[in-house]
Amino acid sequence: MDPVRRPRGRPRKPVLLESAGLGPRRGLHDQAVERLRALIVAGTLPAGAALVETELSAALGISRTPVREALKLLAVEGLVELRPNRSPRVAELRADAVTELFEAIAAIERAAAELAAGRIGPAELERLRRLQAEMEAHHAAGDLAPYFALNQQIHALIVASARNAPLREAHEALHARAEIARRRALDRRGRWDESVAEHRAILAALEARDAERAGRLLADHVGHTGAALLAGLAGPDTKPDAA
Amino acid sequence: MDPVRRPRGRPRKPVLLESAGLGPRRGLHDQAVERLRALIVAGTLPAGAALVETELSAALGISRTPVREALKLLAVEGLVELRPNRSPRVAELRADAVTELFEAIAAIERAAAELAAGRIGPAELERLRRLQAEMEAHHAAGDLAPYFALNQQIHALIVASARNAPLREAHEALHARAEIARRRALDRRGRWDESVAEHRAILAALEARDAERAGRLLADHVGHTGAALLAGLAGPDTKPDAA
DNA sequence: TTGGCATGAATTGCATGCAGAGCACCAAAA
């Protein structure tokens, strides 16, 4: 036996950099949520993959406890399926689930746009205008890459402008799954032109503080996006066939 | 030293009754979520109360691990506030949060009603009619007690009839906090008459499969309820003064 | 060959140990 009492856990660095550094550095379970979510959204952990606690904890360099907590939280988000006494799996995203997902997002964004029309402030409107201008510039230049990040920022900003925490949280919770659908629908160029124009109309409705129109336009826009993604999901399996 | 290797954990009963009993008996963390949620909603654990892991685990007769997991999940629901390295607290429910909460519920139920108008089946419609009849019977008899349970069943059934899992989950997640507001607003009789009539109108719109009207009526109904609760919350603090 | 059961490996679920963060209280200095 070893009478020497040494620390059992792997030596954690004393975390002096807590506030000294830049990041607020939350707990390990929180970091685990983010890293696992990124891996799932990126497809590195493909749908249906078994998420074995010991493997994940080894891969992330942490113990099983925070991994378990992270998996439970990701299950709430719908990214992971928990099965009693079995390894959780990365949730499958079937076509009908994508339909429901975009219906739900459209519903939330419609309500958010209606509220935002009455509550959005000058600074937020200005930021929206700038994002829209950026998006149009990239569009004119034929530069597709920044579109998706800008698109997400615009939608998030509109929801934030509604100043309603539960709606915003529900929206965020659905975002990761929507992103998975976006990444899987390879042909994303098709709706680019339409989408930019729709965004312009939505911005105009918000500037006019026309709640009903803003809500309807945004809900339709999300619906169109969902339908386009759905078509993109159905297609690629049948071999694009072209070079 | 004790060479005898006896089980460390407290002896768990071998759970033969797993399927033999009545309940499907999920994990302890799941039961902990439900019990804690019930305690918070009932006000037994009042807003602002510190939730010390060791106390809860002792009170529930389980170890800290499932308690910790339960607290994280309740935090996602907004019932509990997590603070790094400090005891979680039961979340306060301020007036503006109640306003946002009912805005969000109204948004979700409006969308659900619109979808349900096109998707609700005969069995669900029949069940809605029966619930409405029950509610009217209790109303006619002046029997307030069953109103709240029936009310919740009706709303839940409408949302379920929309056949949209993300919307339903978002709705469920908001329900506990709304229930807290309901319990705190003591004067609930005020809106009883109106509420029953509004439910009748909503049912009629669903039967007519008028999506826009069903959505608008339901959203207005939820908005009225929220406003009434808000008024009820503002009042009681000022001493009811009566016996 | 095939069906049924036993055996065992893999894995979850829960309990518990240990280090560090945060807070309260007290003492000493200004």
Added chain:
DNA sequence: TTTTGGTGCTCTGCATGCAATTCATGCCAA
């Protein structure tokens, strides 16, 4: 008397150990 530094306690966060459950494999019997 007020403020500052110290000291100890409490509690969280993470790591790890152990039993129960599940799935796969193989053996035996029909």
